[in-house]
Amino acid sequence: MQQQRLHSSPPHQPQRPHASLGTALVLAALMALANYLLWGWASAPSAALLAAPGVPPRVNGVAYAPFARADAPWVRHAPAADVIDADLRQLSALTGEIRTYSAAQLPALPALAQRHHLRLTLGLWLNRDAANNEREITAALGAARAHSNITRLVAGNETVLNHILTPPQLAQYLRRVRAVADVPVSTAEPWHVWIKHPELAAEVDFITVHLLPYWEGVGIDTAVDESLERLARVRARFPGKPVLIGEIGYPSSGDTIKRARPSPAAQAAFVRQFVARAQQDKLDYFLMEAYDQPWKQHEEGRAGAYWGMFDAARVAKFSFSGPIEPDPYWRAKALGSSAAGLLFLLWFLTRFARLRPLARVAFAATAQAVLSFATVLLTLPLLHYMNLADWAMLALLIATSLVMVAILLAHLFEFAELFWDGSLHRRFTPQPLPAATRQPFVSIHLACCNEPPAMVIAAIRSLAALDYEAYEVLIVDNNTSDAALWQPVRELVATLPPRFRFFHLPAWPGYKAGALNYALAHTAPGAEVIAVVDADYVVRPEWLASLAGHFGDPHVGIVQAPQAHRDWGAQVFRKMMNWEYDGFFRIGMHHRNERDAIIQHGTMTLIRASALRTHGGWSEWCLCEDTELGLRLMQQNLRTVYVDQVMGEGLTPDSFAAFKKQRQRWAQGGMQIARAHWRALWGRSPPAHEGRRPPAHEGRSLPAHEGRSPLLDQGRSRLTLGQRYHFLAGWLPWIGDALHLVFVIAALGWTLGVLALPNWFSLPVALLMLPLGVFCAAKLVIGPLLYWRRVPCSVGGIAGAAIAGMALSHAIARGVLAGLFGGAGVFHITSKGGAAVAAKTPPQRDTWLARIIAPAREELLLLTALATAIAVIGLTRSSGHVESALWMLILGLQSLPYVAALLCAVAAALPARRGAASTASARPAGPPQPQSSLRS
Numbered sequence: 001m002q003q004q005r006l007h008s009s010p011p012h013q014p015q016r017p018h019a020s021l022g023t024a025l026v027l028a029a030l031m032a033l034a035n036y037l038l039w040g041w042a043s044a045p046s047a048a049l050l051a052a053p054g055v056p057p058r059v060n061g062v063a064y065a066p067f068a069r070a071d072a073p074w075v076r077h078a079p080a081a082d083v084i085d086a087d088l089r090q091l092s093a094l095t096g097e098i099r100t101y102s103a104a105q106l107p108a109l110p111a112l113a114q115r116h117h118l119r120l121t122l123g124l125w126l127n128r129d130a131a132n133n134e135r136e137i138t139a140a141l142g143a144a145r146a147h148s149n150i151t152r153l154v155a156g157n158e159t160v161l162n163h164i165l166t167p168p169q170l171a172q173y174l175r176r177v178r179a180v181a182d183v184p185v186s187t188a189e190p191w192h193v194w195i196k197h198p199e200l201a202a203e204v205d206f207i208t209v210h211l212l213p214y215w216e217g218v219g220i221d222t223a224v225d226e227s228l229e230r231l232a233r234v235r236a237r238f239p240g241k242p243v244l245i246g247e248i249g250y251p252s253s254g255d256t257i258k259r260a261r262p263s264p265a266a267q268a269a270f271v272r273q274f275v276a277r278a279q280q281d282k283l284d285y286f287l288m289e290a291y292d293q294p295w296k297q298h299e300e301g302r303a304g305a306y307w308g309m310f311d312a313a314r315v316a317k318f319s320f321s322g323p324i325e326p327d328p329y330w331r332a333k334a335l336g337s338s339a340a341g342l343l344f345l346l347w348f349l350t351r352f353a354r355l356r357p358l359a360r361v362a363f364a365a366t367a368q369a370v371l372s373f374a375t376v377l378l379t380l381p382l383l384h385y386m387n388l389a390d391w392a393m394l395a396l397l398i399a400t401s402l403v404m405v406a407i408l409l410a411h412l413f414e415f416a417e418l419f420w421d422g423s424l425h426r427r428f429t430p431q432p433l434p435a436a437t438r439q440p441f442v443s444i445h446l447a448c449c450n451e452p453p454a455m456v457i458a459a460i461r462s463l464a465a466l467d468y469e470a471y472e473v474l475i476v477d478n479n480t481s482d483a484a485l486w487q488p489v490r491e492l493v494a495t496l497p498p499r500f501r502f503f504h505l506p507a508w509p510g511y512k513a514g515a516l517n518y519a520l521a522h523t524a525p526g527a528e529v530i531a532v533v534d535a536d537y538v539v540r541p542e543w544l545a546s547l548a549g550h551f552g553d554p555h556v557g558i559v560q561a562p563q564a565h566r567d568w569g570a571q572v573f574r575k576m577m578n579w580e581y582d583g584f585f586r587i588g589m590h591h592r593n594e595r596d597a598i599i600q601h602g603t604m605t606l607i608r609a610s611a612l613r614t615h616g617g618w619s620e621w622c623l624c625e626d627t628e629l630g631l632r633l634m635q636q637n638l639r640t641v642y643v644d645q646v647m648g649e650g651l652t653p654d655s656f657a658a659f660k661k662q663r664q665r666w667a668q669g670g671m672q673i674a675r676a677h678w679r680a681l682w683g684r685s686p687p688a689h690e691g692r693r694p695p696a697h698e699g700r701s702l703p704a705h706e707g708r709s710p711l712l713d714q715g716r717s718r719l720t721l722g723q724r725y726h727f728l729a730g731w732l733p734w735i736g737d738a739l740h741l742v743f744v745i746a747a748l749g750w751t752l753g754v755l756a757l758p759n760w761f762s763l764p765v766a767l768l769m770l771p772l773g774v775f776c777a778a779k780l781v782i783g784p785l786l787y788w789r790r791v792p793c794s795v796g797g798i799a800g801a802a803i804a805g806m807a808l809s810h811a812i813a814r815g816v817l818a819g820l821f822g823g824a825g826v827f828h829i830t831s832k833g834g835a836a837v838a839a840k841t842p843p844q845r846d847t848w849l850a851r852i853i854a855p856a857r858e859e860l861l862l863l864t865a866l867a868t869a870i871a872v873i874g875l876t877r878s879s880g881h882v883e884s885a886l887w888m889l890i891l892g893l894q895s896l897p898y899v900a901a902l903l904c905a906v907a908a909a910l911p912a913r914r915g916a917a918s919t920a921s922a923r924p925a926g927p928p929q930p931q932s933s934l935r936s
Helices: 002-008 022-042 081-092 108-116 130-146 167-180 191-196 198-203 222-238 264-281 294-300 332-349 357-381 387-420 455-466 483-494 511-519 544-550 572-593 609-614 625-635 656-676 677-681 721-756 766-790 796-805 809-823 847-875 884-909
Strands: 096-100 119-124 150-157 185-191 206-213 243-247 283-287 444-448 469-479 498-506 529-532 556-560 605-609 638-641
Touching: 002 283, 002 294, 022 357, 022 511, 081 108, 096 283, 108 119, 130 167, 167 185, 185 191, 185 198, 185 511, 185 572, 185 638, 191 198, 191 206, 191 222, 198 625, 206 222, 206 283, 206 609, 222 243, 222 264, 264 283, 283 625, 357 387, 357 572, 357 766, 387 572, 444 455, 455 469, 455 483, 455 498, 469 483, 469 847, 483 498, 483 847, 498 511, 511 544, 511 625, 529 544, 529 609, 529 638, 544 556, 544 605, 556 625, 572 638, 572 721, 572 766, 572 796, 605 609, 605 625, 609 625, 625 638, 625 809, 638 809, 656 677, 656 721, 656 796, 656 809, 656 884, 721 809, 721 884, 766 796, 766 884, 809 847, 809 884, 847 884
Parallel strands: 096 119, 119 150, 150 185, 185 206, 206 243, 243 283, 444 469, 444 529, 469 498, 556 638
Antiparallel strands: 529 605, 556 605
């Protein structure tokens, strides 16, 4: 009765329950509310922020550099006088004193500062250029004599720390300036440099110390206390000298160093805590600094740009009073992500009301989390000063993240639908013909090329044993030049009944599709069903008799049984391949079948002959002619039927190299299909010229229909939304593999830039590196759980399938790129059966190591490059630099497919176990088991 109901429903539209709009609205609203509350919880201020006191908006002094967003000290022209004047007017409301770093570069600044009643501690920029140093000394001494608001001179800024000048060289300059200056003179160094070089104290009138706890990895909770402890140590070491705090502050952004996590809130808390202590202790200080200086990223890394109390646009970054929020814009972000989630979840929960409650809640919660993270990611550029390299990396990371999000949501939808019992409603079982019903005539086509004759003979003998009367078998051997491979097959066929026919085509275009089209041209005119079986398959006698009844429904165009394998139990890698294949037919095909969107694969498939003849035959331009045909017949409103019961078993590929080559061909063919059918997949059919056979194929004996457009309807596509979704979502993981390869190459190049050109390249912020970690973690959970639920294999089988699937990443990436940007491609035969093909290759040293390296040469090269990058980053970066550690982790995650490839190469080189039982198939021969019993 269930089967009858399914067949009586409209094409492509299995009956579904629909939830009331009110129920869906309540659940979506609860998700949106939970999302908003989580944003609020995540944005709650820490104890250090809550403890930050409010202080009067007036400070002792600020360090000042006048460069705006696009300016830099090395630019020939200095900021205009009116720009400096506007800055000083703004700063005069905040402080009564400023500190600068160069006298020669900004000659107009002292007069402008005097106009705004600002005292000036004037800096001299000393470096290795003697001429520059003379200009600085002359300009500073002249300005000090001309302007009474200059109260101190600071000759040199961290010149000893940065190894620009040695202490004796700096002392010589200090003696020269002090000898003629009318104001006190000092030099500025961090506190530990003064402790290490006490001889400098004898050359200055006062000590200018820098206290920047961020660079020491000090967290905001103890930063002020530790800074004042450093100040006390300097004072104790030099009791006879006045001490000026030349720089003290905390950045609002930058890399995480040990416990130091910069943020706008951390900066606000530090400044307010310090100003309160400074007023209490009557400290002489300059806050670091007045305005953000984006150019400093080239010298100090990302944090260098974010020390300002005002941003580069001269907007205050925090208030001296009131609550400090980690993200003052969190409410807008929370509302935006919650609103987007409400709309999406309202549609999803209404559309997929048939899913089990836990499945709907799990998917809805994850989708809302993804939308929230997307909000954070898309607003990230608003919080940073981005250069061209940053934008390039951000574009790549966002593109990669979007693909990862799409893949993750597709996996989660699959998980939600298949993990919990009761969500699948479209299911087919064998349907034999009623008693005394005429059998539809079936023409079975078997194409072979350079195949081991024993393997093909086994397939033909199984076809001869079919429990079916009305059928013929056409064996087409194309492009096999070695007579020793095809003549034994012909000799066998000669001994069989006339229904078996053998054709040898020495030179025939179109690969497997060409052979199948030839078979179609020679098919019995009365054939109603075309069956295709691969040359390595041994079919079960009941195959045709069990499935032919489905063609009683005139809307059915394809009846598909799963691929299955035999003789895999004795060798480790063959086990891994078997379970990797089996996952798709246990999981993916059931998921796709729910919306009549299965992949037609080129074996164990039955096709309505009239549909195949009418709608274009097999496409010889495509490396996946079977999948392409299935999509084309769906476009004609023909249904597909997937019966998950083993009707025949083939062989796994002979080697890891063959396994990779097969998957690369599938990926390349998939991209060919995506290119050729993009109008149908996105809503329109392709023009009539698309899909035609190449001109070189004209003139040969083919069916009259061949050469037509694969999609004849020039109106809107007749594919359902579910069918379009499954084909596009099914290709997404392959596109993700291609992006993985692109990202690996970009990451290696970026790492080289970070190491060789640190002034121009910096590591991505931690938030941008987070998606890959979340994505990998999710896949490591979702995949094994679905296998545990749906595939009857052990934990070792699950692990082996995961490693085998991961090892294909590089091959898939090559296939995707070739399919998107390459030409027609070459149909590489997957080596099966263990025999050599006619196309001989030069002899090679067949050592165990060579058998490992040869099939994974490119993966090993990339693995070596990534391991080298990880090692160099680890050796050259501080142990407390969090972004470096995360980047090393990212590179490590990127290397996992290449590690998996190496493991597969090793497993494939291992010999088979002697005396091991040969395993015929992973699935039982009887009816499919209930979902709840599919756990291992």
